[in-house]
Amino acid sequence: MAQLSYEQARDELASVVATLEAGGVGLEESLKLWERGEELAAICQQWLDGARAKLEAAKSQVEAE
Amino acid sequence: MLETSSEKPAPVRVISEAISEYINRLGQVWVEGEIAQLNDRAGSGMVYIRLRDPSVDMYLEVTCPRSVFKAVAPLSENARVVINSKVNFYTPTGRLSLNAKEIRQVGLGELLARLEALKKVLAAEGLFALERKKPLPFLPNKIGLICGRASAAEKDVKENARRRWPAVRFETREVAVQGADAVIQVSAALRELDNDPEVDVIIITRGGGSFEDLLAFSDEGLVRLAAACKKPIVSAIGHEQDTPLLDLVADVRASTPTDAAKLVVPDFQEEVSKIKNLRDRSDRKINDLVILEMTKIVNLIQRPVMKDPLIMVTSRQEIISGFISRSFMSMNSKLLRAFDEVTHIAARVRTLSPQATLDRGYSVVQKSDGVIVKDPASLARGEKIQLRMAKGVALATALGSQEDSKSE
Numbered sequence: 001m002a003q004l005s006y007e008q009a010r011d012e013l014a015s016v017v018a019t020l021e022a023g024g025v026g027l028e029e030s031l032k033l034w035e036r037g038e039e040l041a042a043i044c045q046q047w048l049d050g051a052r053a054k055l056e057a058a059k060s061q062v063e064a065e
Numbered sequence: 066m067l068e069t070s071s072e073k074p075a076p077v078r079v080i081s082e083a084i085s086e087y088i089n090r091l092g093q094v095w096v097e098g099e100i101a102q103l104n105d106r107a108g109s110g111m112v113y114i115r116l117r118d119p120s121v122d123m124y125l126e127v128t129c130p131r132s133v134f135k136a137v138a139p140l141s142e143n144a145r146v147v148i149n150s151k152v153n154f155y156t157p158t159g160r161l162s163l164n165a166k167e168i169r170q171v172g173l174g175e176l177l178a179r180l181e182a183l184k185k186v187l188a189a190e191g192l193f194a195l196e197r198k199k200p201l202p203f204l205p206n207k208i209g210l211i212c213g214r215a216s217a218a219e220k221d222v223k224e225n226a227r228r229r230w231p232a233v234r235f236e237t238r239e240v241a242v243q244g245a246d247a248v249i250q251v252s253a254a255l256r257e258l259d260n261d262p263e264v265d266v267i268i269i270t271r272g273g274g275s276f277e278d279l280l281a282f283s284d285e286g287l288v289r290l291a292a293a294c295k296k297p298i299v300s301a302i303g304h305e306q307d308t309p310l311l312d313l314v315a316d317v318r319a320s321t322p323t324d325a326a327k328l329v330v331p332d333f334q335e336e337v338s339k340i341k342n343l344r345d346r347s348d349r350k351i352n353d354l355v356i357l358e359m360t361k362i363v364n365l366i367q368r369p370v371m372k373d374p375l376i377m378v379t380s381r382q383e384i385i386s387g388f389i390s391r392s393f394m395s396m397n398s399k400l401l402r403a404f405d406e407v408t409h410i411a412a413r414v415r416t417l418s419p420q421a422t423l424d425r426g427y428s429v430v431q432k433s434d435g436v437i438v439k440d441p442a443s444l445a446r447g448e449k450i451q452l453r454m455a456k457g458v459a460l461a462t463a464l465g466s467q468e469d470s471k472s473e
Contacts (some may be wrong), residue, residue: 010361014365044362
């Protein structure tokens with residue numbers, strides 16, 4: 001799952017939310033979708049935290065120069 | 066051809082004669098050169114001139130009758146002259162010299178005309194073409210500098226270059242920048258620097274001067290050499306308005322030595338701030354990007370379906386409980402209705418049932434098989450019968466009917 005790119009994860013999350021909001025999906029299916037949404041959100045968060053960490057590291061390195 | 070061998074050598078006189086004969090075949094020639102030395106021995110009928118090639122370090126001895134010399138005097142050293150002469154090989158001493166028949170000084174106009182002619186030739190060969198111009202390295206490893214000895218030009222170039230880029234390195238060649246020597250020494254320095262692996266750009270510079278002073282930098286040999294150089298050349302010769310041919314063939318023409326330094330060396334401070342600026346902009350851009358994406362994700366996660374997923378259960382729960390309550394209610398009403406019906410029926414049953422009558426004191430006569438007796442006649446005397454009264458059933462036997470008793 002981790003090899004999803006950030007954009008792929010974000011876009012799929014968006015479509016999961018849209019599907020859930022549109023309704024008309026069975027309970028079990030909705031539950032699965034919701035779980036998927038949580039997973040995707042985690043992946044996106046992971047990418048963003050990584051990016052932020054890199055930026056912080058780079059910034060502190062620049063300040064250290 | 067003269068046949069000689071170690072066994073049959075030819076004596077000096079024969080060799081000298083042969084040489085003299087070959088040389089005489091050259092006949093009369095117009096030769097151009099620069100007066101390197103003048104020996105005007107008073108009293109002797111001859112003036113001795115040491116004539117030097119305008120570009121190359123080669124000399125010829127010229128013997129000039131005083132009258133011929135007087136005709137064009139005053140001639141000074143370094144003067145550029147054209148001499149109509151006959152080559153003479155003086156066999157007794159084996160000395161070769163030119164006998165001057167006529168000397169003319171090459172004038173400014175003549176020099177200019179010649180220069181224009183040379184320019185046309187070189188232009189036709191495409192030596193001035195733009196496509197030939199090589200770009201200057203952004204940051205030179207080492208700058209080859211050809212300039213006059215301890216000249217202002219050298220100081221200008223170095224000072225300006227160092228101010229812009231303190232770490233700049235020079236490979237300097239201080240040479241004659243005037244007269245025939247200039248051509249020879251500048252060319253030598255140019256070849257050297259062009260082959261120096263560390264040097265990646267060459268500046269040729271000198272301060273202002275007369276047309277003749279700068280003539281060396283229009284010399285065909287030097288200009289062709291410059292054109293053939295591998296390394297890019299920056300020429301900064303004389304003042305702004307001076308354009309020796311070297312300018313046309315150089316990769317970059319600088320108006321002054323200071324300008325040359327600016328063209329060849331980037332300004333450190335300027336570069337540093339440019340880089341800092343670019344870095345700041347990219348930092349801002351990437352930060353904005355991350356923040357934007359983060360808000361997108363937060364928005365998605367905050368949406369009700371994600372934030373409180375229970376909704377998918379509760380909403381269905383509501384539907385289910387809706388169903389339940391509806392079904393309950395409908396059941397309830399059915400039940401009530403059923404209950405009513407039952408009570409009605411019960412009431413009716415009760416009304417139809419004999420109990421009420423029994424309660425009012427009536428009783429029902431039934432034969433032993435349950436058949437209700439309505440006609441005493443249907444009973445036989447002594448028949449067992451049941452009397453169903455309000456409170457229960459009594460057993461009895463039929464005695465007979467009233468009509469029987471009447472008739473008895």
